[in-house]
Amino acid sequence: MKRGLSAPLRKWMAHVSVCEKCSYENSFPIDGGNYDNAGQVSGKIKTILKDMGIGNNVVRMVAVITYESEINIVSYARQGMIRLHVLPEHIEIEAVDEGPGISDIHLAMQQGWSTATDKIREMGFGAGMGLNNIRNFSDIFHISSDVGSGTRLKMIIHIQQEQNC
Amino acid sequence: MLLREVQKILDAEVLVGAEKLDMEVHTAFGADLMSDVLAFADSGCLLLTGLTNPQVIRTADVLDIAAIILVRGKKPPPETLRAAADKNIPVLSTKYILFESAGRLYEKGIVGSAQKVDGPRVRL
Numbered sequence: 001m002k003r004g005l006s007a008p009l010r011k012w013m014a015h016v017s018v019c020e021k022c023s024y025e026n027s028f029p030i031d032g033g034n035y036d037n038a039g040q041v042s043g044k045i046k047t048i049l050k051d052m053g054i055g056n057n058v059v060r061m062v063a064v065i066t067y068e069s070e071i072n073i074v075s076y077a078r079q080g081m082i083r084l085h086v087l088p089e090h091i092e093i094e095a096v097d098e099g100p101g102i103s104d105i106h107l108a109m110q111q112g113w114s115t116a117t118d119k120i121r122e123m124g125f126g127a128g129m130g131l132n133n134i135r136n137f138s139d140i141f142h143i144s145s146d147v148g149s150g151t152r153l154k155m156i157i158h159i160q161q162e163q164n165c
Numbered sequence: 166m167l168l169r170e171v172q173k174i175l176d177a178e179v180l181v182g183a184e185k186l187d188m189e190v191h192t193a194f195g196a197d198l199m200s201d202v203l204a205f206a207d208s209g210c211l212l213l214t215g216l217t218n219p220q221v222i223r224t225a226d227v228l229d230i231a232a233i234i235l236v237r238g239k240k241p242p243p244e245t246l247r248a249a250a251d252k253n254i255p256v257l258s259t260k261y262i263l264f265e266s267a268g269r270l271y272e273k274g275i276v277g278s279a280q281k282v283d284g285p286r287v288r289l
Contacts, residue, residue, distance in 0.1 A: 036244075039223030046227065056208070063227045064203045071220075123220040124199030133204050136285040 024048060024086040030073045032099065035123065038074040042066035045084055052086065054159065061137045061157050062091055068130040069095035069153060075120045076100065077150065088159070090139075095153040102145040109135070109143070166190055166274060168232055168255060171211065174269050175234065175259035181246055182232065182255025190231050192278040193270055195263050199224045204286045206230060207278035213266055217241035222248040222256075230254070236263045 026048075028041040046063045054062075066082055073080035073095065080097030102108045109131055116126025135141040138155035145151040169186040172179060179186065194206035195213035199220055206212060208229035214221055217239045225233055232255040235241060240258060241249075249256045259266055279287060 036219075038220065039227070042227060043223070060208065060228065067223070067227045068200065068203065123218055124197060124202075124214075124216045124224070125220070127198050127200055129198065129200035129204070132285065133200055136204070 032077040101147040177257040177259040181249040194278040210278040219248040
């Protein structure tokens with residue numbers, strides 16, 4: 001820290017330098033149909049957040065959201081990606097895919113409704129719980145879909161102040 | 166309770182993680198539906214399940230689950246064992262059915278990771 005700066009300015013600069021460590025942005029591609037790799041992206045994201053010192057509860061929420069999103073992309077889409085954007089006060093997650101899309105989102109959000117194949121059910125998923133889990137672990141949840149084009153989820157998770165920086 | 170005692174109570178075979186049997190465990194969750202495990206199981210608990218594919222390990226890893234007990238005598242495929250060794254998650258196999266396994270552990274002091282579902286997900 002340079003000499004001659006006022007105390008409030010020094011404090012502000014210290015705050016800014018700490019919070020730069022709390023910011024992160026990256027996109028992770030996911031192949032549709034590649035069940036062997038399902039879970040790798042959410043595993044990476046979990047490690048990144050833990051290494052950043054994000055609190056366990058927030059890490060768990062993001063891990064569940066990204067894992068269910070990843071399972072959905074692998075199960076239903078040709079390809080997709082999860083974008084992670086960590087900011088000092090919240091985490092934004094986008095799960096975007098190129099695939100068949102969802103014709104009736106209201107129906108898809110109902111617990112127990114699913115178009116899962118036997119392969120998906122064998123993995124312990126496909127019981128019509130995934131989108132519900134994603135919504136329930138998000139502070140803000142938005143879904144949009146175009147039939148024949150793909151589906152886009154956007155989730156925001158607030159970081160409690162004591163867990164931040 | 167130590168994982169070693171869990172192994173004795175369930176007369177279980179240790180498939181992965183023989184070096185981690187001195188780990189302390191207090192709670193457990195049982196299900197075959199991984200979405201329910203994600204929604205309701207807690208970190209540090211035992212997962213009792215009849216599902217044996219690698220997604221069980223990945224689900225356990227997402228939640229930092231302590232160890233996996235495969236019930237009904239299930240033996241997992243090699244890729245599941247490799248994933249477990251990779252993630253350092255112990256896997257035990259017992260011939261007891263899920264209900265019997267849960268009852269025997271409960272009798273000795275292991276409790277549910279939650280007693281009742283209170284809302285659509287575990288309260289953090």
